[in-house]
Amino acid sequence: IxxxxxxxxxxxxxxxxxxxxxxxxxxxxxxxxxxxxxxxxxxxxxxxxxxxxxxxxxxxxxxxxxxxxxxxxxxxxxxHVKEQPNTLMVPQVALGSSQLGKYLYVVGKGNTVDQKLVSLGPTDGDLISVTSGISEGDQVITGNLQKIGPGMPVSPLPQQKPAS
Missing domain, CATH: 2.40.30.170 (Efflux pump adaptor protein, beta barrel domain)
Incomplete structure (x- = not known):
């Protein structure tokens, strides 16, 4: 078919x-x-x-x-257009969009919100690869995205493991 x-x-x-x-x-x-x-x-x-x-x-x-x-x-x-080993993957729900492009909120210095513009690659289920804009170790904010903005203070929590 x-x-x-x-x-x-x-x-x-x-x-x-x-x-x-x-x-x-x-x-x-x-x-x-x-x-x-x-x-x-x-x-x-x-x-x-x-x-x-x-x-x-x-x-x-x-x-x-x-x-x-x-x-x-x-x-x-x-x-399946290309393999990208060691690619950073983030939840698609963490992505924001503006006139400048796609972005992620990350925890910055002093536990404040930083907005980082990102370039994206292929998806894998609920995850999407990030080809540039963030680094390994960056804490990506995935919740309450409508309530935060750059410079706001945040209290980061450890990532919750999905229920099995």
């Missing part, structure tokens, strides 16, 4: 570079899934960008051996 999706034109350079190195693996997540149940390969990229959306049409071919993927169904698609 085919899965059609629309990556942004800014992602196109990375996709084309990965395609030149070999086939691109694709993971498909059905609604409600946190791990992909379907895998396939990128088989088509259109040659025209939709200027109204800034996206390009792409298609993956999926085996669908269990017939769990249905025509017209909405799914999430993950492309």
């Amino acid at each position: 085919y899965v059609t999706f629309n990556p942004s034109e800014t992602d196109l350079v990375e996709i084309e570079a990965a395609k030149a190195a070999g086939p691109i693996a694709v993971d498909v997540l059905l609604p409600g899934e946190t791990e992909p149940s379907q895998k396939g390969e990128l088989t088509f990229i259109d040659n025209t960008i939709d200027h109204s959306t800034g996206t390009i049409t792409a298609r993956a071919t999926i085996g669908n051996a269990k017939f769990s993927l249905l025509p017209g169904q909405y799914v999430r698609v993950r492309l």
